[in-house]
Amino acid sequence: MTQNKAIAAEQSAEDQLVLESIDKWLERDVRAKVMKLDHADEYPLEMVEQMKELGLFGATIPAEYGGLGLSATTYAQIIEKISSVWMSLSGVVNSHLIMAACVTKNGTEEQRQRFLPRFATGELRGGLALTEPDAGTDLQSIRTRATKDGDHYVINGTKTWITNGIHGSCFALLVKTDPEADPRHKGMSMFIAEKADGFRVSKKIEKLGYKGIDSAELIFDDYRISADNLVGGVEGKGMQAALSGLELGRINIAARGCGLADAALKESLKYAQQRKTFGKPIAQHQAIQLKLGEMATRVRAARLLTYDAARAYDSGERCDMEAGMAKYFASEAAVSNSLEAMRIHGGYSYSKEYNVERYFRDAPLMCIGEGTNEIQLMIIAKQMLERHPA
Numbered sequence: 001m002t003q004n005k006a007i008a009a010e011q012s013a014e015d016q017l018v019l020e021s022i023d024k025w026l027e028r029d030v031r032a033k034v035m036k037l038d039h040a041d042e043y044p045l046e047m048v049e050q051m052k053e054l055g056l057f058g059a060t061i062p063a064e065y066g067g068l069g070l071s072a073t074t075y076a077q078i079i080e081k082i083s084s085v086w087m088s089l090s091g092v093v094n095s096h097l098i099m100a101a102c103v104t105k106n107g108t109e110e111q112r113q114r115f116l117p118r119f120a121t122g123e124l125r126g127g128l129a130l131t132e133p134d135a136g137t138d139l140q141s142i143r144t145r146a147t148k149d150g151d152h153y154v155i156n157g158t159k160t161w162i163t164n165g166i167h168g169s170c171f172a173l174l175v176k177t178d179p180e181a182d183p184r185h186k187g188m189s190m191f192i193a194e195k196a197d198g199f200r201v202s203k204k205i206e207k208l209g210y211k212g213i214d215s216a217e218l219i220f221d222d223y224r225i226s227a228d229n230l231v232g233g234v235e236g237k238g239m240q241a242a243l244s245g246l247e248l249g250r251i252n253i254a255a256r257g258c259g260l261a262d263a264a265l266k267e268s269l270k271y272a273q274q275r276k277t278f279g280k281p282i283a284q285h286q287a288i289q290l291k292l293g294e295m296a297t298r299v300r301a302a303r304l305l306t307y308d309a310a311r312a313y314d315s316g317e318r319c320d321m322e323a324g325m326a327k328y329f330a331s332e333a334a335v336s337n338s339l340e341a342m343r344i345h346g347g348y349s350y351s352k353e354y355n356v357e358r359y360f361r362d363a364p365l366m367c368i369g370e371g372t373n374e375i376q377l378m379i380i381a382k383q384m385l386e387r388h389p390a
Helices: 003-009 013-040 045-054 072-085 087-106 109-121 238-274 286-314 320-350 356-367 373-387
Strands: 126-129 145-149 152-163 170-176 188-194 199-204 215-226
Touching: 013 045, 013 072, 045 087, 072 087, 072 238, 072 286, 087 109, 087 126, 087 152, 087 170, 087 188, 087 238, 126 152, 126 238, 145 170, 152 170, 152 188, 170 238, 188 215, 188 238, 238 286, 238 320, 238 356, 286 320, 320 356, 320 373
Parallel strands: 126 170
Antiparallel strands: 145 152, 152 215, 170 188, 199 215
């Protein structure tokens, strides 16, 4: 039984209908427009509205709060499909659903009732505000400060590389409520912060790839927020909330890697059978066959790891190791396959008339986002040592 058939056998008819609708949407409304939007670095407003109609902003939000209530396994399939056509669109959904996961897993019931239905429809759309100019992987070094003032907090600081920062309206904002806490993570808290006075976008970040989607720097200057927006209603739980959301985020990155690696493979298979040298298709040359064989194996292995992590997430197990493995391997597979696709396409790979140059620009981001691959390897090693003591 193939991977896709095995996964399909575990899914409901409703899940299959969702996946079919994604396929139809990508072919009808997305594929033909990607190259123009990507080259212009133009935000896909029309596609985002269509994503709202498809219910994608509520994909993993429980049905009781107005979402689709999809499993992480089905969500990963959706992200793989989208990323095989245009990876940037997957980021519009990913950061938003990490924010939703933070509220679902760590928020009070009042916060779930207040925010999740509006997240699910896309009325409130946004993402995760963790990274700062001097703090990326080392989140405990953030400087954005929230100071209690009656029944409000006053927040000052800067966040950068925030997906959906310009067009989004609401963010899961990680801050320090007690900079002197020891250990440092006990002084970190998370707020659901809607844009208002004191919360502004300072600039759009220009990028090598991942075009179209808005990555921005956010400034908080005496931004006042109600204490009711403190996730969980208790200070000191921000790091826990962020990490719980990042498990889903890393599964998303892994699925993106699968989609992009597979797209590079399929483009290469097609081109290698059409392009001829020395009187025969280059697919008949052993050197090209070696590349295609490695590319196909990477895609299959990446999928197996990704859906293994998704199943662990769905079962409620701790899955930071599984998600880390999937994120690490699938992102590296995307980078390797994008480079091999360029080599197979030769000079045409450097032309903007072909998709492979975009794959090459988009792939490296996945080795950095949601925790660098070096950090993933450290997480994997620490979990292995913990699970297998000598």
